[in-house]
Amino acid sequence: xxxxxxxxxxxxxxxxxxxxxxxxxxxxxxxxxxxxxxxxxxxxxxxxxxxxxxxxxxxxxxxxxxxxxxxxxxxxxxxxxxxxxxxxxxxxxxxxxxxxxxxxxxxxxxxxxxxxxxxxxxxxxxxxxxxxxxxxxxxxxxxxxxxxxxxxxxxxxxxxxxxxxxxxxxxxxxxxxxxxxxxxxxxxxxxxxxxxx
Amino acid sequence: xxxxxxxxxxxxxxxxxxxxxxxxxxxxxxxxxxxxxxxxxxxxxxxxxxxxxxxxxxxxxxxxxxxxxxxxxxxxxxxxxxxxxxxxxxxxxxxxxxxxxxxxxxxxxxxxxxxxxxxxxxxxxxxxxxxxxxxxxxxxxxxxxxxxxxxxxxxxxxxxxxxxxxxxxxxxxxxxxxxxxxxxxxxxxxxxxxxxx
DNA sequence: CCGCTGACAGATTTCAATATCTGTCAGACA
DNA sequence: TGTCTGACAGATATTGAAATCTGTCAGCGG
Numbered sequence: 001x002x003x004x005x006x007x008x009x010x011x012x013x014x015x016x017x018x019x020x021x022x023x024x025x026x027x028x029x030x031x032x033x034x035x036x037x038x039x040x041x042x043x044x045x046x047x048x049x050x051x052x053x054x055x056x057x058x059x060x061x062x063x064x065x066x067x068x069x070x071x072x073x074x075x076x077x078x079x080x081x082x083x084x085x086x087x088x089x090x091x092x093x094x095x096x097x098x099x100x101x102x103x104x105x106x107x108x109x110x111x112x113x114x115x116x117x118x119x120x121x122x123x124x125x126x127x128x129x130x131x132x133x134x135x136x137x138x139x140x141x142x143x144x145x146x147x148x149x150x151x152x153x154x155x156x157x158x159x160x161x162x163x164x165x166x167x168x169x170x171x172x173x174x175x176x177x178x179x180x181x182x183x184x185x186x187x188x189x190x191x192x193x194x195x196x197x
Numbered sequence: 198x199x200x201x202x203x204x205x206x207x208x209x210x211x212x213x214x215x216x217x218x219x220x221x222x223x224x225x226x227x228x229x230x231x232x233x234x235x236x237x238x239x240x241x242x243x244x245x246x247x248x249x250x251x252x253x254x255x256x257x258x259x260x261x262x263x264x265x266x267x268x269x270x271x272x273x274x275x276x277x278x279x280x281x282x283x284x285x286x287x288x289x290x291x292x293x294x295x296x297x298x299x300x301x302x303x304x305x306x307x308x309x310x311x312x313x314x315x316x317x318x319x320x321x322x323x324x325x326x327x328x329x330x331x332x333x334x335x336x337x338x339x340x341x342x343x344x345x346x347x348x349x350x351x352x353x354x355x356x357x358x359x360x361x362x363x364x365x366x367x368x369x370x371x372x373x374x375x376x377x378x379x380x381x382x383x384x385x386x387x388x389x390x391x392x393x394x
Numbered sequence: 395c396c397g398c399t400g401a402c403a404g405a406t407t408t409c410a411a412t413a414t415c416t417g418t419c420a421g422a423c424a
Numbered sequence: 425t426g427t428c429t430g431a432c433a434g435a436t437a438t439t440g441a442a443a444t445c446t447g448t449c450a451g452c453g454g
Contacts, residue, residue: 148380151380152380155377155380158356158359159384159385160356161358161359162358167362168364180348180352183352186352187352188388189388191386
């Protein structure tokens with residue numbers, strides 16, 4: 001059948017991601033997306049109510065993909081302290097890799113983050129939930145002592161903004177960065193552990 | 198004598214701060230500063246080699262003034278944990294107050310921070326030194342257990358970026374902010390304390 | 395019918411001409 | 425002599441007209 005030529009939201013997202021990657025957020029237009037799909041731009045508006053919603057949908061896909069390894073880690077079952085450290089380091093590494101490999105999409109993400117868009121808020125909340133999962137595992141294992149898991153998970157997230165918020169991305173390449181991350185993680189893990197070693 | 202009409206660096210800084218406050222960083226020009234002082238702009242260049250250096254000097258003055266209460270706090274001699282908490286809360290409050298009271302100067306500071314200007318780096322280093330002072334007091338008092346004071350001070354600073362880096366200023370007004378600060382500070386202080394209470 | 399097109403109004407962006415600014419310096423002035 | 429001025433060149437910013445874009449919708453074609 002004509003499956004190949006049906007205009008689906010999925011195909012539009014694919015094309016939009018390409019266009020964003022190629023032209024960057026500031027240059028990409030809905031007309032470009034339509035041209036890439038060889039349809040009129042009116043057709044795109046049949047599937048997405050606005051350019052902003054299209055942009056958000058692409059960002060969501062992108063963020064969900066980036067988040068997958070972190071979900072797996074959080075769902076794991078090793079000792080919580082090691083898992084939390086691994087989780088945070090992985091989060092930092094993913095972000096840093098994105099900055100290098102996919103700068104245009106990262107710039108898009110930065111712009112979204114600065115607009116405090118809903119999609120980014122949802123993503124952050126998801127991250128905090130993953131941290132909370134590991135924390136409560138740690139409490140169950142008797143290695144963490146946390147009175148309010150949700151609030152503490154948020155605190156861990158906040159304490160590490162410097163290494164996952166795109167506004168600080170330029171600093172991630174600095175040579176003193178790794179040892180600063182080490183010190184920060186050590187401090188946080190000490191703050192979580194039960195109090196008689 | 199003609200003291201009142203002598204063109205000093207101090208008078209230029211004063212005028213520049215006024216101009217920056219009135220027009221904002223993006224609109225303020227050296228010509229404006231000269232006009233405010235009723236001299237030619239060439240005269241300004243006699244005292245400051247470039248517009249950037251003038252801007253930096255104003256920012257330094259501004260930052261130093263803002264920093265003064267924090268220096269006093271760090272130099273105090275109460276129990277370190279309370280003092281550190283107070284210090285951090287004061288740092289947050291000062292920044293927040295500046296955002297409201299002096300938005301144009303704050304925007305200038307934001308621009309400087311994003312350029313990673315030397316003057317801002319120096320200011321941050323000074324802040325870290327103040328934290329380090331309190332930490333080593335805490336170690337001396339037997340209430341903190343810290344193996345590398347300098348690195349840990351940096352970690353405390355990094356962990357609190359969200360509440361002192363101007364890039365996050367829009368979030369400081371949110372209603373959930375105070376409780377998130379509470380959770381963060383509690384976590385950090387737990388991470389510093391000695392381990393058998 | 396149903397999905398798509400393409401013309402349209404109003405908003406936004408581009409672009410090039412114009413104006414202003416930065417930083418320098420020879421010379422005025424005291 | 426030392427400070428300040430004002431004209432200048434090159435860089436940067438502003439402006440407004442023209443081009444493009446966003447979002448809508450009446451109507452075409454399958």
